[in-house]
Amino acid sequence: SQQGEEDPQALSIQEGENATMNCSYKTSINNLQWYRQNSGRGLVHLILIRSNEREKHSGRLRVTLDTSKKSSSLLITASRAADTASYFCATLLTDKLIFGTGTRLQVFP
């Protein structure tokens, strides 16, 4: 079963705009991770935020975590056409990752 639900399911923006996608999960977590997937191929790990952290940055990525609301958000600033992909949040449950349903991001040049 899916642990997380991403919102929105799909997002279309222009290059240079910011993209925000949200993730809600159901149970207590050790950490929450975000992955990117291009064209149905392998997943690429983007960023990991621990349960005791509230915000984390990596390049153009900003992740927030609200454990009281069991939610996280991923912000991609100044988006590029190359950011077009599906983005998944994943929570760690006893050594296995539980993925959400994903957000499909389309960035138009």
Add this chain to the structure above:
Amino acid sequence: DAGVTQSPTHLIKTRGQQVTLRCSPISGHKSVSWYQQVLGQGPQFIFQYYEKEERGRGNFPDRFSARQFPNYSSELNVNALLLGDSALYLCASSLLPQDSLIYGYTFGSGTRLTVV
């Protein structure tokens, strides 16, 4: 250094047949996990192996089995294939099973299985 490699990249099988998918982890990584991703959904956990022992199993029927070899490579076997087994099968490796607590997993590019 090579990443996680999976073979084959694509595969077409007929219902009822058996299939074996292969995964070579990053050199030095001892833990391998398998995930199934049906079109339009997020990946779902199938198995995790560490030091040739099964450490975890997802909610999949006994038709699914796996093993890990002394060189830490792994095979996923699926018997009596069903149309619903059509999916992208992903392999992830880590040095230790609990690496995902800190670093996240490194995934291969996957094997696209089509059952007709």
